[in-house]
Amino acid sequence: MTAAGVQSSPPGAVPAPAAARPGVAWLRLARLYAVSRRVPAALALLAALGCLLWAALYWRWNIAGGPAAQQFLSLAIETGAAAVIAVTTYGPFGEPERATGRWLPWLRLAVALALTAAAFGALAAGARGGTLPGGTAALLRNLAGLTGTGLLAAAVLGGAFGWTGPMAYLLIAETALSGNPTTPWVWPARPPDDLGAALCASAVFAAGVVAVTVFGARDPGRR
Numbered sequence: 001m002t003a004a005g006v007q008s009s010p011p012g013a014v015p016a017p018a019a020a021r022p023g024v025a026w027l028r029l030a031r032l033y034a035v036s037r038r039v040p041a042a043l044a045l046l047a048a049l050g051c052l053l054w055a056a057l058y059w060r061w062n063i064a065g066g067p068a069a070q071q072f073l074s075l076a077i078e079t080g081a082a083a084v085i086a087v088t089t090y091g092p093f094g095e096p097e098r099a100t101g102r103w104l105p106w107l108r109l110a111v112a113l114a115l116t117a118a119a120f121g122a123l124a125a126g127a128r129g130g131t132l133p134g135g136t137a138a139l140l141r142n143l144a145g146l147t148g149t150g151l152l153a154a155a156v157l158g159g160a161f162g163w164t165g166p167m168a169y170l171l172i173a174e175t176a177l178s179g180n181p182t183t184p185w186v187w188p189a190r191p192p193d194d195l196g197a198a199l200c201a202s203a204v205f206a207a208g209v210v211a212v213t214v215f216g217a218r219d220p221g222r223r
Contacts, residue, residue: 026103033107037088043118045084050122053077057130068177071133075188077126078142079170081119083163086150088115089217090159109213116147116205137192145187145201146170151208159217 034040055061056073063069088111120143124136132139146166153165176186184196191197 050126053126054129082146086162148204148208155211
C-alpha cells in the first residue's frame, strides 16, 4: 500500500463537513464570539438609544440652565452608547479562551470597531429628529472619546466595569462645562471644528482600541 493510497479518500466517502472548511469555520468562530459578548443585545440597545435621542430632539426635551444642562441629554445618551460597547468586552471563559484563541485580538478589534460604527449610525439617525448640539461632527468626536474611556476602563478594571469610564468622564465633562473650560481634553465643551479636541478624543479612542485588542478586558482569572 502506498502513501497516496492511505491519504486518498475511499470511494463514496462522506466529504468533510462545512464547519471544517477554513472560511466557514472562521465565520462560525466570529458568530460564537459575538454571541458570547452579547453583541446582538448590544445592537438592540444601541438602536434603542438612537430612538431615545430622536425622541429627545423631536419633542425638545430640555433642562433649564447653561451649557452643561443644554448638552446633558445628548451627552448622557452618547455615554450610554459608549458604556454598552465597553461592557461587550467581557467574556465568560477567561483564561481557557485566551489560551486557545489565536484569533482573539482580531475578533476584539472587529467587534469594537463594528459596534462603534453601529452606535454612530444609530445616534446619527436619531439626530435627525431635531437639532443636535454641535451636529454630527460633535457626535462622532464625543462618541469616539467616550468609547475610548470605556475600552480603557475595561482593560484596567474588567469588561463588566467598562461602563465606569464613560460615566466618570460624563461627570467630569458636566462639571467642566459649567465653568467654560478651554482644555481640549474636555472635548464636549469645545466647538465641533476644534482640532485639538478632535485629536484628544481620537487619541483616547485609539488607546482604548489598542488596549482591548492587544490585552483584552481584564478578568479575575488573569495572572
